[in-house]
Amino acid sequence: MKNQPIFVQSKRKYLFLADQKGLTILNPIIEQAIINNDSFEVVFLGKQKEFLHTDIAHWLSQQKMGTYLYVCLPWKELHPIKLKIEEVGFSEEEYQWFGHGDKSKNVFCCRCHEITEVANGEVEINCQYCHLLLEVSDHYSALRHAYLGYVAKL
Amino acid sequence: MKEHTIPVFIKSIEKLTPQVKQFTLSPINMTKLPPFSGGSHIITYIAGENGFITRAYSLTNLPDQTDSYQIAIRLSENSNGGSKYWHESIKMGDFLKISYPKNHFPLSFKAKHHVFYAAGIGITPFLSMMAELRERKTTFELHYASKSEDLCSFYSLIKENFADETTFYFSNRHNKLSNETLLDHRIGTHVYFCGPESFISSFRNEAERLGYPKSSIHFEHFAVSFSKNNKAFQVKLTTGSSISVSKDQTLLEALLINGINAPYSCRVGRCGTCEVKVIEGEIEHNDTFLTEDQKNGHECMLTCVSRAKSEKLVIQLN
Amino acid sequence: MTYIDNLEQFPYPFKGNMYRYSNNSIPLDVPKSVDITSNYEEEIKLKRQLLRDHPKRCFQSLSHTLKAQWEILALVMNHLVNYYPDKFSLTKTNTLWTFRNLILNETQQFIYGDESTLLQQPLDFIGRHVQEDLILMSERDGNLYLDAGQLCFPANWSLAFDLGMSFREIHYPIPGFKEEKLDDRILNFLLRLEAGNPWGRNNWSLMAGNRLDTSLETFDDWGKGRKQVTAENAGDLVHLRVEVQTLFRLSRSNGILFTIHTHLLPLRKLAEKRAWLEQFYHILQELPPYIVDYKGLSLFKDVVIDYLKVQLEKEDAS
Numbered sequence: 001m002k003n004q005p006i007f008v009q010s011k012r013k014y015l016f017l018a019d020q021k022g023l024t025i026l027n028p029i030i031e032q033a034i035i036n037n038d039s040f041e042v043v044f045l046g047k048q049k050e051f052l053h054t055d056i057a058h059w060l061s062q063q064k065m066g067t068y069l070y071v072c073l074p075w076k077e078l079h080p081i082k083l084k085i086e087e088v089g090f091s092e093e094e095y096q097w098f099g100h101g102d103k104s105k106n107v108f109c110c111r112c113h114e115i116t117e118v119a120n121g122e123v124e125i126n127c128q129y130c131h132l133l134l135e136v137s138d139h140y141s142a143l144r145h146a147y148l149g150y151v152a153k154l
Numbered sequence: 155m156k157e158h159t160i161p162v163f164i165k166s167i168e169k170l171t172p173q174v175k176q177f178t179l180s181p182i183n184m185t186k187l188p189p190f191s192g193g194s195h196i197i198t199y200i201a202g203e204n205g206f207i208t209r210a211y212s213l214t215n216l217p218d219q220t221d222s223y224q225i226a227i228r229l230s231e232n233s234n235g236g237s238k239y240w241h242e243s244i245k246m247g248d249f250l251k252i253s254y255p256k257n258h259f260p261l262s263f264k265a266k267h268h269v270f271y272a273a274g275i276g277i278t279p280f281l282s283m284m285a286e287l288r289e290r291k292t293t294f295e296l297h298y299a300s301k302s303e304d305l306c307s308f309y310s311l312i313k314e315n316f317a318d319e320t321t322f323y324f325s326n327r328h329n330k331l332s333n334e335t336l337l338d339h340r341i342g343t344h345v346y347f348c349g350p351e352s353f354i355s356s357f358r359n360e361a362e363r364l365g366y367p368k369s370s371i372h373f374e375h376f377a378v379s380f381s382k383n384n385k386a387f388q389v390k391l392t393t394g395s396s397i398s399v400s401k402d403q404t405l406l407e408a409l410l411i412n413g414i415n416a417p418y419s420c421r422v423g424r425c426g427t428c429e430v431k432v433i434e435g436e437i438e439h440n441d442t443f444l445t446e447d448q449k450n451g452h453e454c455m456l457t458c459v460s461r462a463k464s465e466k467l468v469i470q471l472n
Numbered sequence: 473m474t475y476i477d478n479l480e481q482f483p484y485p486f487k488g489n490m491y492r493y494s495n496n497s498i499p500l501d502v503p504k505s506v507d508i509t510s511n512y513e514e515e516i517k518l519k520r521q522l523l524r525d526h527p528k529r530c531f532q533s534l535s536h537t538l539k540a541q542w543e544i545l546a547l548v549m550n551h552l553v554n555y556y557p558d559k560f561s562l563t564k565t566n567t568l569w570t571f572r573n574l575i576l577n578e579t580q581q582f583i584y585g586d587e588s589t590l591l592q593q594p595l596d597f598i599g600r601h602v603q604e605d606l607i608l609m610s611e612r613d614g615n616l617y618l619d620a621g622q623l624c625f626p627a628n629w630s631l632a633f634d635l636g637m638s639f640r641e642i643h644y645p646i647p648g649f650k651e652e653k654l655d656d657r658i659l660n661f662l663l664r665l666e667a668g669n670p671w672g673r674n675n676w677s678l679m680a681g682n683r684l685d686t687s688l689e690t691f692d693d694w695g696k697g698r699k700q701v702t703a704e705n706a707g708d709l710v711h712l713r714v715e716v717q718t719l720f721r722l723s724r725s726n727g728i729l730f731t732i733h734t735h736l737l738p739l740r741k742l743a744e745k746r747a748w749l750e751q752f753y754h755i756l757q758e759l760p761p762y763i764v765d766y767k768g769l770s771l772f773k774d775v776v777i778d779y780l781k782v783q784l785e786k787e788d789a790s
């Protein structure tokens with residue numbers, strides 16, 4: 001993930017998927033597409049998100065090779081959408097994603113394998129399940145969508 | 155050559171088209187040959203007048219068939235030995251050595267759909283790839299260009315097994331394969347090109363122009379092997395000492411003999427442990443470890459296999 | 473756990489008086505993925521207990537790996553019967569295989585490729601007959617991923633957490649790996665690993681205690697041993713832990729089998745060999761803090777150095 005959306009040149013079509021706040025963040029890119037006279041589509045993600053997920057998957061799967069996608073949503077909603085996007089067939093090279101708002105972190109307990117959600121920036125936490133004191137690391141598993149929590153004290 | 159090889163013999167030879175012969179290779183010692191993954195090739199080693207003739211050929215039989223391998227070779231007009239030798243001198247019962255199967259042209263795992271573009275003998279790697287996708291139950295299509303039906307290798311095999319997935323393009327019927335079909339592929343498609351250089355570059359360029367990411371574009375390129383005619387050279391170390399490397403010696407050997415504590419592990423140019431910095435001089439890179447960019451930079455080299463192109467090198471050990 | 477009494481059999485891992493992270497892989501002279509030692513029965517019993525009591529900790533697999541798992545089963549079985557014909561046998565009648573473990577007096581019949589004919593997944597089954605931990609790295613879209621593994625004797629890592637991770641991600645915690653681009657280099661090396669040409673390497677660490685099952689999941693328990701090392705008990709409590717690792721390209725699935733055989737040697741035994749004692753003493757003294765720290769030696773390295781020094785002086789005196 002980049003901090004700032006970057007315009008990727010010479011794609012046959014651009015897609016934008018965002019909520020209200022997300023659209024303002026993506027706006028410079030949308031403007032760039034307009035200036036270049038590139039073809040593009042914007043999908044606004046409002047309140048009824050559950051319903052829209054299947055529609056979004058369908059919309060994405062109808063796209064052709066050469067399409068480029070920008071997504072900007074609240075952090076909490078981003079992960080499930082990313083899984084959808086990749087399941088449809090967009091690769092890392094075919095989309096950029098950005099989050100806004102509160103950010104949390106999942107921590108994988110090295111002892112019991114359960115996941116504890118904590119606020120971003122916490123360094124030591126107790127596992128919610130086995131109560132072991134964990135040191136939050138930046139060792140990340142995409143499959144578990146979590147950071148490894150190591151034994152904090154021997 | 156340190157690589158392990160498999161001794162085989164020519165079990166049968168079949169003419170597929172006026173220009174293409176198919177060779178069936180069976181194992182001598184082993185009862186079975188290793189199964190392979192779709193897109194694999196082997197290196198064939200044939201003893202010729204000036205050392206071994208080594209060539210890479212795609213395996214065209216089914217991946218799980220292990221009693222014999224098949225390769226298809228087109229006689230090329232400007233052959234400098236390889237295909238000419240295969241077509242004119244190789245007979246049934248001849249012995250040769252082959253490598254274990256290697257795959258430099260593997261199928262994508264994450265692709266949602268696979269599209270193969272073949273021109274002429276470029277069809278060969280796609281046969282095992284399509285067989286593998288059929289087994290994985292993944293969708294694919296084949297676009298196959300040839301001069302005519304007569305000159306189209308594996309025509310009946312493909313019609314029999316992959317009729318629904320295949321479109322043939324015969325130029326004698328003015329049916330030309332164009333790269334416009336690239337416009338139609340859905341997101342998540344991976345494309346594979348195999349054929350003459352001009353064919354590959356035309357399709358690659360168009361795919362990139364349309365915005366296909368590089369990782370969704372695959373094309374065949376075989377590693378080149380080279381014969382050696384080593385020369386002696388001089389090496390100066392940044393610590394001051396000067397060392398001569400004879401033509402029968404590797405740089406690493408010369409360093410070690412001179413009491414220099416040079417790092418190494420594999421000694422075959424594969425692991426990267428023996429890398430040193432190059433301060434001055436041009437390198438003849440013989441390793442399979444450094445990337446093309448690193449090789450062109452002439453700023454590092456692997457002492458176990460690489461040599462000086464210039465007469466003198468200045469290197470720095472860390 | 474008992475240790476190898478015969479020092480000559482211990483895979484002493486050091487080559488010089490200094491140790492750094494590098495690609496220390498070498499081609500295997502004998503293409504053998506598994507080794508049977510005198511601890512076989514004891515270790516297999518422990519393995520099976522761990523698998524029974526902690527299945528999730530010791531076995532993990534992604535669903536697409538079954539074919540590669542069968543390939544690993546076939547490879548390991550072939551090695552067992554070829555290298556230990558008096559201990560294992562395998563007969564094949566078409567796809568019906570009969571595997572016999574004569575050490576444990578066990579017989580298993582199954583249909584090759586049909587999971588329903590085995591009680592465990594193929595990798596989990598064959599792992600119960602060898603002392604090695606077995607890891608499958610799949611090659612997917614130009615990268616390697618840990619997609620299945622049976623791991624009973626990890627050196628402080630978690631299979632459950634590492635499942636599905638790429639080679640680079642797995643090695644993320646190692647200091648200096650990324651900065652020195654070692655991860656890229658080793659990955660490059662592994663991607664070029666070829667069938668028929670396996671490689672091996674050793675890894676080492678020091679262990680306060682003699683457990684083989686030093687999982688990350690139980691670190692809060694066994695890690696405490698690090699605080700109990702004294703000059704008096706170091707010889708018996710502290711063990712040199714060596715992992716003999718092999719790397720085999722799987723020709724059919726294009727994955728890589730990574731095997732890990734863990735050996736333990738108490739320092740008291742190590743000290744019996746003057747050359748080892750001297751060299752290891754130098755290595756520990758010279759070892760840079762980032763490696764000391766990562767290997768978990770900070771709490772007891774100094775005590776161990778003192779112990780080794782006393783042993784050296786004792787020998788000098790006598």
Ligand code: HEM
Binds near residue numbers: 495497767
């Ligand atoms: C391909 C299969 C391999 C797997 C699955 C694997 C896995 C691992 C794991 C899980 C760790 C521990 C990381 C942690 O702290 O969480 C590790 C450490 C390490 N690996 Fe690998 N590895 C593989 C191959 C290699 C190779 C080929 C090399 C080098 C040539 C290598 C070099 C190292 C080193 C130097 C360490 C640190 C060990 C220490 O200081 O004790 N690995 N590996």
Ligand code: FES
Binds near residue numbers: 418421427429457
């Ligand atoms: S020693 Fe391995 S590349 Fe040179």
Ligand SMILES: [Zn+2]
Binds near residue numbers: 114127128
């Ligand atoms: Zn826990």
